[in-house]
Amino acid sequence: MITQATAPSTSDVVYPDSDGEPMADNTLQYEWIHTIKSGLDNVFADDPDVFVAGDLLWYPVEGDNKTRTAPDALVAIGRPKGYRGSYRQWEEAGIAPQVVFEVLSPGNRPAEMARKRDFYEEHGVEEYYIYNPNGPQIEGYIRRDGRLEEIPQMHGWISPRLGIQFELVPGSDLTIREPDGSPFMTHQQVIQARDAETERADRIAAKADRLSAKADRLSAKADRLAAKLKEMGIDPDEV
Numbered sequence: 001m002i003t004q005a006t007a008p009s010t011s012d013v014v015y016p017d018s019d020g021e022p023m024a025d026n027t028l029q030y031e032w033i034h035t036i037k038s039g040l041d042n043v044f045a046d047d048p049d050v051f052v053a054g055d056l057l058w059y060p061v062e063g064d065n066k067t068r069t070a071p072d073a074l075v076a077i078g079r080p081k082g083y084r085g086s087y088r089q090w091e092e093a094g095i096a097p098q099v100v101f102e103v104l105s106p107g108n109r110p111a112e113m114a115r116k117r118d119f120y121e122e123h124g125v126e127e128y129y130i131y132n133p134n135g136p137q138i139e140g141y142i143r144r145d146g147r148l149e150e151i152p153q154m155h156g157w158i159s160p161r162l163g164i165q166f167e168l169v170p171g172s173d174l175t176i177r178e179p180d181g182s183p184f185m186t187h188q189q190v191i192q193a194r195d196a197e198t199e200r201a202d203r204i205a206a207k208a209d210r211l212s213a214k215a216d217r218l219s220a221k222a223d224r225l226a227a228k229l230k231e232m233g234i235d236p237d238e239v
Contacts, residue, residue: 015057015068015088016057018057019068028133028134029133033055034054034186035176035184036072038185039184040164048080049079050076051081051084052073054074056087057070058071060124062089071102075098075100076092076096077098077161079092089123099126099159100125101130102129103130103131104134113130117141117148125143127162128148139154140166154166155167164179
């Protein structure tokens, strides 16, 4: 008797939420991943149909759990915010992340990055940005005629999809600006800005308290003067 094995259905395929790899190899790489992801969150905070993620596994093909990658940051326009264990494209109306970011560490090799570029090109990414904070150096690619072509000049480049601007001048770190011109901030800068705003609010509150106390004193003085005038037989309202 001959038995024929049947291929497992796509519903039986397991798509792990982790590839077992660390998010970052060092603190500098992690800081930049966090800065980019948080900055993108700020840009699209008020748009419920833009999904932003960091280090999330992306499976582009249903039934294939081997074809996958985890961009350091991704943006999927047209997909709702919310929890994902992984980005399974067939469950996301077939929408591939339009924009992806990679932040390099010294451990990244050219062959590895070439494979990632091929992956993003094959699976529909429209914009691909690679930042090497140890350079510092920024590369960008944009889809033209089905291919990811390198952007010749990244300094001053504005992302067509995101509206953010990249600035990198010799001797300086990368600056990424939101569409309103405000820069993406590191976690430490966010804390410093928050503390500065709290300090400013405290100063304003203290000044308001002083003005309120002064107003109370003036009101009390006016009450005493009114009482004295009444003692003298003078109506304060007619003075």
